[in-house]
Amino acid sequence: MEEKLRRLREILREVYVLRRSAALLWWDQATKMPPGGAAGRGEQLATLGRLAHERFTSEEVGELLEALAPAAKEMPYDSDEAALIRVTKRLYERETRKPAEFVARLARHTSESYAVWRRARPENDFAAVAPYLERSLELGRELAGFYEHEHIADPLIAESDYGMNTKRVRKLFSELREALVPLVAEITEKPPVDDSCLLKELPAHEQLAFAAEMVSHFGYDFSRGRQDLTAHPFAVKVSTPQDVRITTRIRPGDLRDPLFSTLHEAGHGMYEQGIDPNLAWTPLDRGASAGLHESQSRLWENVVGRSRECWEHFLPRLKERFPGHFDGVSLEEFHRAINKVERSLIRTDADEVTYDLHVILRFDFEVAMLEGDLEVRDLPEAWRERMKQDLGIEPPDDRDGVLQDAHWYDGIVGGQFQGYSLGNIMSAQLYAAALEAHPEVPEEISRGDFSTLHGWLKENVYRHGSRYTSEEILERATGSGITTAPYLEYLRGKYAEIYDL
C-alpha cells in the first residue's frame, strides 16, 4: 500500500513535470520566443504532451489505482491520499477512454483548422472554415461517444466542468437569459454613459505598472509570478511552488484593456498560487474546473475591480500616477465609465451585463449542432438572428459574428463556452458568502485592504485545488450548489443604481 502510493506519486510527478514544462514552452512561445523558434515549437509541445499522456495512461498507473482504490474508500474523504487516488482515478478513466489514434487525429485537426481560421477571419471567409468546423463537430461527437451519457454534450461539458451536464447548464442559462435580455433592453433605453474619461493616451509601461500595483494589493504574488505582454492575455502555471505568470496587452488610447485584463488574469493567478503546497507535483495542483477558475478571474475583474469601493482607494492613486489625465474625474463618473453597458458584437469586449448573452448563444448553438438541430451551413444566419433577438444588434459580417472566437476552430465543438458564464454565476455567489462571513470587506476594500477577502477565498476555494469538485467547493463555501440568484441580484442592484432603473 505505502509502496504502491509512493510509486503512483513518482509517476504523477513525472507527468506533472512534463505538463508544467510544456506550459513553460507555451508561455515562452507567447512572450519571448524569437520568430525562428516557431517551426519547431509546435512539435516540441506535441511531443511533451504525448509523453505525459503515455505515462499517465500507462497500464502501471491503472494497476496501481486499481490496487489503491479500495483502501482509499476506507480513508477520510478529505485526506490527501483519498483525494489523490479518487481524482487521479477519475482522470485516468477519462484519459484512457480516448484512443491514442483519436488524440493524434484531434491534435492534427486542431493545428490545421486553427491555421485556416487565422487566415479566414480577417478575410470574412466562413466558407473556408466550414469544412473544418464540420470536422470539429464530428470529433466532438466522436469524443462524446467514448463515454456513456444521457445527452451527447454531457461528456464534453464534463471535460472542463466536471459535475455539470447539459440539463443543469440549460436550466441555469435560461434563468440568466430570461433576466438579462430585458435588463439589457431596459438599460439601453437610458441615456448612454460617458466613458470618455478612460480614452487617454498613456505611457504603456505606466499602465502596466499601475495594473501590477493593483493586483499586488489584491494578493497576486509577484515573487511567484510575473507579468508580460502578449496579443491574447492569459495566466499559466509553469512550475511548483506556484510560479504562475500572467500576461496582458495594451490597446492604444484605452486604459481598460491592460487594466481589466490584468485584474482578470491575476484572479486566475491567485487561484493557482493559493493551492496548498502539499498538493504540488500531483493532478490536484490545479483549479477544480473551468467555471470555478473563471469565477475567480471575474470576481477580481468585475465584482471587486469594477466596484465603487475599489476605486475609492485606487482612483486617487491613478490620478497620482498619470498627472493631468484624470484631474477632474469624480469617483461616480469613473465608476459609471468602467461599467458602461452597450449592445456590442464581440464577446471578449462585452460588459458585464451583455457578456453572458454572448456566451449562452454559443452554448445553445454548440448543443444544437451536436444534437443535429443546427447545421454548420446555417450557423452564420442563426447567429445574426439570435444576436438581433437577444442583443438587438446584428453583425455586419461573419468576421465579427460566427468567426470571432478561436474556440470550435481550434479543437472540437462542445463544452467550450459554458465555463465563462458558470464562472460569472459563481463569482457573485462566492462573493456574497464572503460578505456574509465578513461584512467588513467592502469597507476594507475602500481602504485598499483586500486581505480578508483574499484570505477567505484562499481558505474556502484556492487551497483545495482539485481535491474537491467545483460543486463540493461551492457547497462548502456557500452552503448551496450553484444558483443564479446572487448573481442576478448583484447585476440588478449594481446597474439599477448606475442607470437609475
Place this chain on the structure above:
Amino acid sequence: MEEKLRRLREILREVYVLRRSAALLWWDQATKMPPGGAAGRGEQLATLGRLAHERFTSEEVGELLEALAPAAKEMPYDSDEAALIRVTKRLYERETRKPAEFVARLARHTSESYAVWRRARPENDFAAVAPYLERSLELGRELAGFYEHEHIADPLIAESDYGMNTKRVRKLFSELREALVPLVAEITEKPPVDDSCLLKELPAHEQLAFAAEMVSHFGYDFSRGRQDLTAHPFAVKVSTPQDVRITTRIRPGDLRDPLFSTLHEAGHGMYEQGIDPNLAWTPLDRGASAGLHESQSRLWENVVGRSRECWEHFLPRLKERFPGHFDGVSLEEFHRAINKVERSLIRTDADEVTYDLHVILRFDFEVAMLEGDLEVRDLPEAWRERMKQDLGIEPPDDRDGVLQDAHWYDGIVGGQFQGYSLGNIMSAQLYAAALEAHPEVPEEISRGDFSTLHGWLKENVYRHGSRYTSEEILERATGSGITTAPYLEYLRGKYAEIYDL
C-alpha cells in the same frame, strides 16, 4: 532497416525534445523566473534529465543500434544515416556505461557541493569545500573507471572533447606554456597600456544595443535568438530550428564586460545556429566538442572582435552611439586598450596572453589530483606557487585563488578545463585557414563585412554539427590536426606590435 532507422529517429526526437525543454527551463531560471520558482525548478530539471537519459539508454535503442551498425558501415561515411548511427552508438556506449545509481549520486553531489561552494567562496573558506572536493575527485575516478583507458584522465577529457587524451593535451599545453610564460614576462616589463578610454559610465541598454549591433553584423541571427541579462553569460539552444539564445552582463563603468561577453556568446550562438537543419532533432544537432565550440566563441571575441580591422569599422559607430564619450580616442589607442595584458588573478577576466596559463594550471592540477600526485589539502598552496611561477602574481586569499571557478565544485574533477585552451589554439588555426582561402577577409572586416568569414566557418565547421569529430572537422577545414603554431604566431605577431617587443 528503413523501419528500424525510423524508430531510432523517433526515440532520438523524444530525447531531443526533453533535452531542449530542459535547456529552456534552464534559460528561464537564469533570466525570467521569479524567485519563488526556484525551489521546484531543480527537481523539474533533474526529472527531465532523468527521463531523457532513461529513454536514450533504453534496451530498445541498444538493439536498434546493434541491428543498424553493420549497414551503417556499408554506407558512405559522410551520409546523414551513417553519421547518425555512428555518433549515436558512441554516445549510447558512453551513457550506458554509467550506472543509473552513479548518475543519481553525482546529481545529488553536484547540487550539494555547489551550494556549499556558493557560501564558501565569499567567506574564503577552503576548509568548508575540501571534503566536497575530495568527493568530486572520487567521483571523477569512479567515472573514469567505467571505461577502458590508458590514463585515468582520458575518459574524462573525452566526455567533452572526444578524440583528445591526456598525452595529446599535455603536449599541446606544454608548447603553449613554454611560449607564454616568457611572452608574459616580456610584455609586463614594458610600460602598461592605458585603458582609461574604456572606463566610462554608459547607459546599460545602449551598451547592450551596441553589442547586439556588432554580433548582428558578425552573423548572429536575432530572428532565431535573443539577448538577455544574467549574472554569468551563456549561450543555449532551446529549440530547433536553431533558436539559440545568448546572455550577457553589465559591469558599471566598464564597456568591456557586456561587449566582449556578447561577442563571445554570439560565437557559440552562431555555431549552433549554423548547423545543417537536416540534423535537427538528433544528437548531431550540436557542436562537435567543447574545444571546437570554444574556438568559435574565442575567434569572434578575440581574433575578430579585438582586431584592429574590426574596430576600423565599429569605432566610428561607437562614437556615434555614445556622443562625447570616445571623441578623442584614436583607433590605435582603442585597439591597445582592448588588448591590454596584465598579470591578474581571475581566469575569466584574463586577457588573451595570460588566459591560457590560468587554464593550463587547472588542467595540470586536475590531472595531478587524479593521478594521486597532488592532495586536495595541498591544492591552495600549490595554486599560489604555480601562479607566482607562471604569472608572477600570488593570490592574497583562496577566494581569488583555488575557489574562483565553479568547476570541480559543481561536478567532478577531471576534463573540466582543457576545452578552453584547445579552443584558443583552434581559433587561430581556423582563422588562418580562412585567410588562406580568402585573403580579402581582413579588408572586408574593416568595411564591416563579415560574410565571407562567417560563410567559410559555416561551410567548414558549423553546418557539420556533430556529424564529424572535432579533429575530423579541423583536418578537413585546415588540412591538419590541432597544432599550436598558428596560435602562437598570432599572439606573438599581435602583441609584438602592440607592446613594441
